[in-house]
Amino acid sequence: MAKVAFIGLGVMGFPMAGHLRQKGGHDVVVYNRTTAKAEAWVSQFGGALGKTPAEAAKDADFVFTCVGNDDDLRSVTTCPDGVLSSMKAGAILIDNTTASAEVARELAEAASGKGCGFIDAPVSGGQAGAENGVLTVMCGGDEETFAKAKPVIDAYARMVGLMGPVGSGQLTKMMNQICIAGVVQGLAEAIHFGKKAGLDIEKVVEVISKGAAGSWQMENRHKTMNAGTYDFGFAVDWMRKDLDIVLREAKRNGSTLPLTALVDQFYGDVQSMGGNRWDTSSLLARLERNK
Amino acid sequence: MAKVAFIGLGVMGFPMAGHLRQKGGHDVVVYNRTTAKAEAWVSQFGGALGKTPAEAAKDADFVFTCVGNDDDLRSVTTCPDGVLSSMKAGAILIDNTTASAEVARELAEAASGKGCGFIDAPVSGGQAGAENGVLTVMCGGDEETFAKAKPVIDAYARMVGLMGPVGSGQLTKMMNQICIAGVVQGLAEAIHFGKKAGLDIEKVVEVISKGAAGSWQMENRHKTMNAGTYDFGFAVDWMRKDLDIVLREAKRNGSTLPLTALVDQFYGDVQSMGGNRWDTSSLLARLERNK
Numbered sequence: 001m002a003k004v005a006f007i008g009l010g011v012m013g014f015p016m017a018g019h020l021r022q023k024g025g026h027d028v029v030v031y032n033r034t035t036a037k038a039e040a041w042v043s044q045f046g047g048a049l050g051k052t053p054a055e056a057a058k059d060a061d062f063v064f065t066c067v068g069n070d071d072d073l074r075s076v077t078t079c080p081d082g083v084l085s086s087m088k089a090g091a092i093l094i095d096n097t098t099a100s101a102e103v104a105r106e107l108a109e110a111a112s113g114k115g116c117g118f119i120d121a122p123v124s125g126g127q128a129g130a131e132n133g134v135l136t137v138m139c140g141g142d143e144e145t146f147a148k149a150k151p152v153i154d155a156y157a158r159m160v161g162l163m164g165p166v167g168s169g170q171l172t173k174m175m176n177q178i179c180i181a182g183v184v185q186g187l188a189e190a191i192h193f194g195k196k197a198g199l200d201i202e203k204v205v206e207v208i209s210k211g212a213a214g215s216w217q218m219e220n221r222h223k224t225m226n227a228g229t230y231d232f233g234f235a236v237d238w239m240r241k242d243l244d245i246v247l248r249e250a251k252r253n254g255s256t257l258p259l260t261a262l263v264d265q266f267y268g269d270v271q272s273m274g275g276n277r278w279d280t281s282s283l284l285a286r287l288e289r290n291k
Numbered sequence: 292m293a294k295v296a297f298i299g300l301g302v303m304g305f306p307m308a309g310h311l312r313q314k315g316g317h318d319v320v321v322y323n324r325t326t327a328k329a330e331a332w333v334s335q336f337g338g339a340l341g342k343t344p345a346e347a348a349k350d351a352d353f354v355f356t357c358v359g360n361d362d363d364l365r366s367v368t369t370c371p372d373g374v375l376s377s378m379k380a381g382a383i384l385i386d387n388t389t390a391s392a393e394v395a396r397e398l399a400e401a402a403s404g405k406g407c408g409f410i411d412a413p414v415s416g417g418q419a420g421a422e423n424g425v426l427t428v429m430c431g432g433d434e435e436t437f438a439k440a441k442p443v444i445d446a447y448a449r450m451v452g453l454m455g456p457v458g459s460g461q462l463t464k465m466m467n468q469i470c471i472a473g474v475v476q477g478l479a480e481a482i483h484f485g486k487k488a489g490l491d492i493e494k495v496v497e498v499i500s501k502g503a504a505g506s507w508q509m510e511n512r513h514k515t516m517n518a519g520t521y522d523f524g525f526a527v528d529w530m531r532k533d534l535d536i537v538l539r540e541a542k543r544n545g546s547t548l549p550l551t552a553l554v555d556q557f558y559g560d561v562q563s564m565g566g567n568r569w570d571t572s573s574l575l576a577r578l579e580r581n582k
Contacts, residue, residue, distance in 0.1 A: 125502060136501075161494065171490055175488075176499045176503070182474055190473075191466075193541055207463065211467070212417070214506060215470070215505060216502060216505040255486075260477075262549070266549075287547060
């Protein structure tokens with residue numbers, strides 16, 4: 001049992017912090033920009049509430065952050081009243097935000113200056129994974145820090161991997177998002193084509209899903225895509241934020257990602273259609289917009 | 292046990308005809324444009340050899356074709372000396388070629404004019420699937436004809452599905468190829484990016500392959516892609532032929548396939564690199580061509 005702070009109680013952070021309290025049995029102090037959510041969390045899980053990130057983090061052995069983007073992350077860590085202004089030496093900052101590898105390295109350095117450890121630890125598995133405590137957590141950091149952090153992270157995870165030095169968790173998450181971009185657009189085009197061709201999409205998936213065309217997205221999303229339902233939680237706005245991080249990192253490391261860049265533009269079309277909160281499989285809605 | 296003719300003993304047809312003989316126990320007469328291959332088949336499996344498609348097919352209850360493209364298919368079916376010039380009434384023509392839905396309908400009509408049945412039955416599973424007799428067979432045709440053909444097809448298949456009326460097998464195969472185009476290009480970009488980012492690709496796949504980014508291609512091709520090995524049998528030239536069929540059918544049915552069209556162009560680049568016989572995962576080699 002450890003003293004834990006959790007900053008950012010969004011659709012992911014809220015249940016993750018809950019698992020740290022209930023499954024992990026830790027002392028949890030939470031902070032959220034909108035106080036009402038933090039109060040709701042405390043009344044559900046019985047931990048304590050900090051008025052600022054710094055106040056939530058001051059006694060913690062492990063400080064988790066799970067916010068929107070690089071700037072949100074800086075505002076709760078390195079800015080005044082951020083967690084790094086109060087964290088005690090030897091404590092570890094674990095960032096669950098999907099952010100840039102650059103900000104991960106920046107935070108690791110800032111943490112190191114305070115005698116603290118840092119792990120970048122973006123997750124995949126979506127809202128359902130967070131609620132069921134079965135997320136995949138992709139970590140970047142040194143082995144010693146990871147060894148201390150892993151047993152705590154386990155409270156909300158099914159798979160926790162150390163991918164390499166600081167930033168490697170974020171870079172792994174980027175690979176994940178690149179794969180998804182290709183799989184989903186391909187699947188969307190296939191379903192669009194199949195419907196126009198008069199095929200029974202269910203029957204097609206039954207026959208082809210175990211072979212070379214198969215994917216998690218095909219297994220888990222073809223029914224809802226075929227029905228035109230796009231409410232599975234991981235929103236187009238968030239995917240565009242992630243792809244923006246990917247494309248900036250690709251520019252930096254000299255990789256060329258033509259399909260990823262194209263699919264990012266397609267998600268822009270979905271936003272223009274009012275689909276900001278639709279899930280990522282709504283690339284099909286874009287193909288069908290002129291039907 | 293039935294009388295079977297098999298036309299086209301390529302990397303797929305050769306072992307498929309073998310399974311009809313050995314696993315199915317059928318009387319098989321084969322024809323191949325290059326006679327040496329047909330002779331090799333007969334000396335291995337002990338069936339008989341026809342000098343023309345018509346001669347091979349004349350006594351058969353089931354006539355299989357497995358050739359390169361629409362025109363090859365017409366040359367062994369509706370052209371002089373083609374199988375339809377000799378097939379007896381009540382026999383069934385089963386076409387395993389990946390061809391257009393149009394030629395399937397054309398052949399079904401021609402077969403019907405002779406009192407014969409027709410099933411379009413393109414396969415997936417590649418050379419290994421053909422050799423092990425575990426192909427997926429996507430069929431189009433009427434239920435009665437399918438019911439007669441299925442037990443014979445079973446000799447080389449793990450999964451045989453009736454997808455709808457004539458042409459539906461081909462249309463299903465097209466959906467399959469569209470999905471593959473997206474999955475492989477996305478995976479290629481992810482690996483390209485990951486290598487540039489200094490990640491351990493094996494470790495990344497271990498962590499992300501069961502989640503939303505996962506695919507058959509990721510599981511089965513990431514190692515060879517990471518090693519730059521592109522000799523898995525399903526060649527770029529064949530994929531371009533298939534995508535050409537897909538894009539023409541899409542034009543006909545009014546679906547728009549931007550990613551599929553783009554990946555088709557990318558395969559054109561691979562051809563320019565001398566990769567005509569590389570397998571479909573060589574999209575990665577294209578991304579790395581300027582490294």
